[in-house]
Amino acid sequence: MRAPAGSTVAAGEVLLSVENVSLSFGGVKAIQDVSFDIRKSEVRAIIGPNGAGKTSMLNVVNGFYQPQHGRITFKGTTRTNMRPYDAAHGGIARTFQNVALFRGMSALDNIMAGRTLKMHRNFFWQILRIGPALAEEDEHRHRVEEIIDFLEIQAIRKVPVGRLPYGLQKRVELGRALAMEPDLLLLDEPMAGMNLEEKEDMSRFIVDVNEQYGTTIALIEHDMGVVMDLSDRVVVLDHGAKIADATPDDVKRDQNVIDAYLGVAH
Numbered sequence: 001m002r003a004p005a006g007s008t009v010a011a012g013e014v015l016l017s018v019e020n021v022s023l024s025f026g027g028v029k030a031i032q033d034v035s036f037d038i039r040k041s042e043v044r045a046i047i048g049p050n051g052a053g054k055t056s057m058l059n060v061v062n063g064f065y066q067p068q069h070g071r072i073t074f075k076g077t078t079r080t081n082m083r084p085y086d087a088a089h090g091g092i093a094r095t096f097q098n099v100a101l102f103r104g105m106s107a108l109d110n111i112m113a114g115r116t117l118k119m120h121r122n123f124f125w126q127i128l129r130i131g132p133a134l135a136e137e138d139e140h141r142h143r144v145e146e147i148i149d150f151l152e153i154q155a156i157r158k159v160p161v162g163r164l165p166y167g168l169q170k171r172v173e174l175g176r177a178l179a180m181e182p183d184l185l186l187l188d189e190p191m192a193g194m195n196l197e198e199k200e201d202m203s204r205f206i207v208d209v210n211e212q213y214g215t216t217i218a219l220i221e222h223d224m225g226v227v228m229d230l231s232d233r234v235v236v237l238d239h240g241a242k243i244a245d246a247t248p249d250d251v252k253r254d255q256n257v258i259d260a261y262l263g264v265a266h
Helices: 053-059 082-089 109-111 123-128 131-150 166-178 197-213 225-232 248-252 255-262
Strands: 014-025 028-039 043-047 069-074 077-079 092-094 184-188 216-220 233-238 239-245
Touching: 014 216, 014 225, 028 043, 028 053, 028 069, 028 216, 028 233, 028 239, 043 053, 053 092, 053 216, 069 225, 092 166, 109 131, 109 166, 131 166, 131 184, 166 184, 166 197, 197 216, 197 225, 225 248, 233 248, 233 255, 239 248, 239 255, 248 255
Parallel strands: 043 216, 043 233, 092 184, 184 216
Antiparallel strands: 014 028, 014 069, 069 077, 233 239
């Protein structure tokens, strides 16, 4: 696997900025005037109790939801009416709370699906699979094999993902996101439902993706031990509002955060 290409943002500079974003569904305020940024090459955790607006925020960042107020700036460009395809094409990839894979397809083919945006030959050439189209497919398949080696899933590369245990399905989903070579990788509870060993493996891969390839990561996770170990900075949401934004050590001492998680404030 290679480092993401195409970003002109230097490490430590702001890659994505969320400014005064608000999102409502009828009378329900999912996000209330939230602002924060994500810096190039960091692991940025987004935490909070259930219903805090964390997934809604990721959905705004990758264009699935359009906020009623505020703006998103990514790689220096302020976005308007961004859609998921545009976000993916611009360098944003994500995984989901619930595994979203093609269950009848092999692990290799699921990861190969992540290369779709990188393919330049038209649909006609891809059907024929001859000449330039075949050469392009071979190149993309080589990149996918690199990801399979990186994630240590060689043994299940041809197994239909519907037959795989949950932890390996999560790893395949991570592989599909990595196949897009994103500048920003959004991970929505990547360790939900995993046992301790599976969490340790996934944590190791997240660290390797960030450190070896410089991929910027935004992470939603309920396991506070994982958050404290992996993240550089943490933003905390509660009932759609931001209540803290600091380093992991500062956040875990913040009384507002303690109250929100323990339910004292409510």
